[in-house]
Amino acid sequence: MIHVFKTSVKSEKxxxxxxxxxxxxxxxxxxxxxxxxxxxxxxxxxxxxxPETVITILNSQGFECNELE
Known part of the structure; x- marks a missing residue:
């Protein structure tokens, strides 16, 4: 299964x-x-x-993350 998330990650860094x-x-x-x-x-x-695992990982690093339907 592929989960798709909208994030606030902006750069390769x-x-x-x-x-x-x-x-x-x-x-x-x-x-x-x-x-x-x-x-x-x-x-x-x-x-x-x-999906909550991915959201938690990104949120803990200060990024927004929401699963897309």
């Missing part, structure tokens, strides 16, 4: 910061950011991840 946490806390999940999109999309491909 911020992606690296958040990515370090995503890689540690979600080691088996594939993820990527689309900073070209106006919603600065984060896509996470997973089997059983709860």
């Amino acid at each position: 911020q992606v690296s910061l958040v990515g370090a946490f995503l890689n540690i806390l979600l080691p088996y999940e594939a993820w990527n950011f689309d900073l070209e999109d106006t919603d600065r999309i984060l896509r996470v491909e997973t089997v059983d991840l709860m």
Whole structure:
């Protein structure tokens, strides 16, 4: 399943910061950011991840994050 999130991540530097946490806390999940999109999309491909986990990770780093329907 692919979860899509709208974020406030704006730069590659911020992606690296958040990515370090995503890689540690979600080691088996594939993820990527689309900073070209106006919603600065984060896509996470997973089997059983709860979207709230991703939202909590980004929020704890000071970024906004909401799952898109």
